[in-house]
Amino acid sequence: MNLYNIGKVICTGILKPLYRVDVIGAENIPSHGGVLICSNHIDNLDPPIVGISAKRPIHFMAKEEIFRVPILKNLLPSLNAFPVKRGMSDKQALKTGLQILRDGKVLGLFPEGTRSKTGQLGKGLAGAGFFALRTNASVIPCAIIGPYKPFKSLKVVFGEAINFESIRAEKVSAEEATDIIMNSIQSLLEKYQ
Incomplete structure (x- = not known):
C-alpha cells in the first residue's frame, strides 16, 4: 500500500465521521x-475531503510555500501534490498538470486559487480553462457545501462531465472556458445547498 492510500484510509477514518x-x-x-476535477475552495481541508470522496487517486496543485516546510517537503509528493507558484504563470506547474491528464490520471484544481473568505464562489483563474482546452480530459465540476463544523453535515457533490468537445471546437479562450466551469460549480452549489 503506497503512502497516498494509507493517507486516504486515515483521512477517511477521521474526517468522514467528524464532518459527516x-x-x-x-x-x-x-x-x-484523464479527469479534471474543479472545485470551490472554502477550507484548508478541501483537498483531503475531495480526495477521500473520489474513488480514484487525485493529484493536487499546492502552493509552493508549503513545500518549504521541512516535513511536508518530502511528504507532499508522496501524497500526489505538486507545487505551484501563486500570482504568476508557473510553466512547470502547467506542464506537470498537463502530463498528469495526458497520462490518464486525475488532476484536482481549485480554480479560485485561494480560499473564499465569504463562502461565496469567487472568480476562477484561467488555469482551469487552460487544462480543459489543452487535453481531452473529462471535466467534472465539484461543489463542497459546508460549513466545516464537527458533526454537522458536509456535502461533496460531483456534477456530470461538462461537454468540452463542443467548447474546444468553438476556440474559446482559457478565461471563457474557466467561466463555463465556474458556472457549473455555481449551479451545483445552488442545487444542493
Whole structure:
C-alpha cells in the first residue's frame, strides 16, 4: 500500500465521521482516462475531503510555500501534490498538470486559487480553462457545501462531465472556458445547498 492510500484510509477514518461527509455523484467521475476535477475552495481541508470522496487517486496543485516546510517537503509528493507558484504563470506547474491528464490520471484544481473568505464562489483563474482546452480530459465540476463544523453535515457533490468537445471546437479562450466551469460549480452549489 503506497503512502497516498494509507493517507486516504486515515483521512477517511477521521474526517468522514467528524464532518459527516455526504458524497453525491461520485459515479460521475470516469473510472479511467484523464479527469479534471474543479472545485470551490472554502477550507484548508478541501483537498483531503475531495480526495477521500473520489474513488480514484487525485493529484493536487499546492502552493509552493508549503513545500518549504521541512516535513511536508518530502511528504507532499508522496501524497500526489505538486507545487505551484501563486500570482504568476508557473510553466512547470502547467506542464506537470498537463502530463498528469495526458497520462490518464486525475488532476484536482481549485480554480479560485485561494480560499473564499465569504463562502461565496469567487472568480476562477484561467488555469482551469487552460487544462480543459489543452487535453481531452473529462471535466467534472465539484461543489463542497459546508460549513466545516464537527458533526454537522458536509456535502461533496460531483456534477456530470461538462461537454468540452463542443467548447474546444468553438476556440474559446482559457478565461471563457474557466467561466463555463465556474458556472457549473455555481449551479451545483445552488442545487444542493
